[in-house]
């Protein structure tokens with residue numbers, strides 16, 4: 219049975235595009251939804267252009283009521299038959315209640331070599347620390363931020379005189395290879411397990 223993958227974004231959605239483009243042919247999954255918490259997210263148009271259904275669940279009207287926001291998110295995901303979630307530049311922290319409902323079925327890409335630099339400003343922190351390499355990680359989402367089991371990583375050498383933007387651009391190239399490969403492996407093992 220083909221697995222149904224929802225991709226959650228907040229911005230340009232370049233990782234989302236790579237995931238969508240990879241889910242063809244013998245891939246065990248297909249994209250069922252691209253959902254954003256930001257109505258103006260550039261990725262929404264890219265998903266529509268590729269024939270993927272889109273939805274917006276804006277967090278702002280919910281204010282501090284994270285549970286109500288996440289209930290709306292959950293309903294949209296269920297309405298589209300979601301079985302697996304990929305967070306791809308989705309910039310909302312999810313509460314334990316939501317994560318537990320999707321635990322073992324939700325992947326995230328993070329722009330650092332976890333466990334280093336959880337949270338924001340990862341590239342600036344790597345440069346400030348004088349690291350010789352940066353990178354990206356795909357991991358399963360657990361209630362603690364950027365902390366779940368790692369499914370794959372790619373390292374990127376830091377060059378003398380590197381800037382945050384230059385480093386981020388080189389890491390993003392690796393993200394675009396890593397995430398589709400990690401999702402494919404993950405879906406293949408889920409499919410085998412379901413046989």
Ligand code: GAR
Pocket residue numbers: 227228229230231232233234261306307308309327328329337390393
């Ligand atoms: C990516 O670099 C991703 O790793 C990062 O946001 C960017 C989204 O780019 N995610 C995080 O920082 C999550 N904490 P994209 O919208 O072009 O895929």
